[in-house]
Amino acid sequence: MSGRRDSHRLLLVHAHPDDESIGTGVTIARYAAEGTQVTLVTCTRGELGEVIPPELAYLSEDGDRLAEYRITELAAACAALGITDQRFLGGPGRWRDSGMMGLPDNDSPDCFWQADVATAAAELAKVILAVRPQVLVTYDENGFYGHPDHIQAHRVSIAAMALASGPGQAQPWQVAKLYATAMPRSVAEAEGVAYFVPFVPDEQVTTEIDGTAYLAAKTAAMRAHATQIVVDGNRFALSSGRWQPLLSTEFYILLNGTPGSKEHDLFAGLDGR
Numbered sequence: 001m002s003g004r005r006d007s008h009r010l011l012l013v014h015a016h017p018d019d020e021s022i023g024t025g026v027t028i029a030r031y032a033a034e035g036t037q038v039t040l041v042t043c044t045r046g047e048l049g050e051v052i053p054p055e056l057a058y059l060s061e062d063g064d065r066l067a068e069y070r071i072t073e074l075a076a077a078c079a080a081l082g083i084t085d086q087r088f089l090g091g092p093g094r095w096r097d098s099g100m101m102g103l104p105d106n107d108s109p110d111c112f113w114q115a116d117v118a119t120a121a122a123e124l125a126k127v128i129l130a131v132r133p134q135v136l137v138t139y140d141e142n143g144f145y146g147h148p149d150h151i152q153a154h155r156v157s158i159a160a161m162a163l164a165s166g167p168g169q170a171q172p173w174q175v176a177k178l179y180a181t182a183m184p185r186s187v188a189e190a191e192g193v194a195y196f197v198p199f200v201p202d203e204q205v206t207t208e209i210d211g212t213a214y215l216a217a218k219t220a221a222m223r224a225h226a227t228q229i230v231v232d233g234n235r236f237a238l239s240s241g242r243w244q245p246l247l248s249t250e251f252y253i254l255l256n257g258t259p260g261s262k263e264h265d266l267f268a269g270l271d272g273r
Contacts, residue, residue: 006207008036008267011175013089013124013157013177015112015149016046016097017074018225022236023144023181024137025081025218026211027250031266032082033214039085039131040078043153046070046113048097048105050239051227059227067093069227076224080217085131089156090123098148106148113148120152121159128164132173135266136161140180140253145198145249154180176270177257179207184251191245200253207252215248222246 006267010031014020016036020028020040026171032038059066071092078086090094098113099105106113112120128136138157156180165174173200187198193199211218223231230236235243 007271009039009131009133009135010036010266011039011041011128011131011136013043013136013138013153015043015139015143015153016049017042018046018049018071018077018222018228019150020074020083021077021081021221021225022229023220024250025221026214026248027137027209027266028081028083028093029214029217029221030209030211032084036267037085037131038083039087039133039179040083040129041087041089042074043089043120043156044095044097044149045088045093046097046228048099049228052230052239053226056227058233063092063096066227067097070225073225073227076222080220080224087127089120096121098152099245100147101148108185111148112152115152115156117152117155117159118121120156121163124156124160125163127177128160129169129171129173131226134176135179136175136177137179137181137252137266138257140182142198145214177266178255179252179266180255182253189250191247192271193244193247194215204205204253205251206254206267207266209252209266210248210264211250212248215246218248219246 047067051060059069095112095115095148096110098111139150139154141154161175165172177248182200184202184203184205190197194230222229237243
């Protein structure tokens with residue numbers, strides 16, 4: 001595939017800074033390089049991220065201080081991936097990181113998990129109406145691996161799409177295709193992936209995006225998130241210390257829209273493609 005796609009618009013809704021690079025980095029870099037307008041909405045500033053480097057451990061003492069630092073990391077990652085339009089849902093700090101499922105932080109009234117879905121969806125609908133994306137990428141109903149903020153991002157995305165296309169909008173917009181990130185079981189077993197759980201049966205995966213030419217951009221973006229990720233060659237580790245492969249192909253499940261055979265383009269079936 002070659003040539004520019006100036007009429008194509010891609011919106012990604014991610015929970016925290018670094019999620020965009022780990023799960024969708026080569027996808028973003030590929031479409032941005034091809035001329036697609038890429039918008040990233042980040043739902044929280046990642047106040048509860050576990051800081052890895054000892055020299056930055058002091059950031060863990062104050063969630064707001066860590067969040068401000070992570071904003072700078074996100075800006076560097078976006079530059080590496082070619083994103084020129086990054087926004088925080090409702091503005092930076094509107095909703096805070098909820099922490100992993102089952103932690104007391106889940107009950108904080110200002111965390112994203114406790115956000116009123118209709119209120120958060122109204123904020124995302126504003127972005128949809130402004131950007132008018134044909135394709136939206138987020139997580140499945142389990143949030144890919146069960147994190148409260150990922151689950152909430154899915155719920156808010158679904159509600160926002162309905163709101164943006166419904167009555168009462170001066171210029172409603174219908175997102176043509178909604179995707180969830182996925183990790184097929186065969187790839188996880190072959191590559192030794194351990195972080196991404198649960199894996200999904202291969203037959204559920206509708207779309208594979210080959211980003212081999214953009215793996216260096218993804219790697220640079222992940223390095224930019226130095227508080228959260230350690231990168232060593234073609235592998236990376238999070239705070240658990242368990243090494244994972246840095247994959248150059250990313251996988252998705254089409255949640256709405258009509259897939260044909262296995263897709264290799266998020267915009268397949270649109271504009272005569």
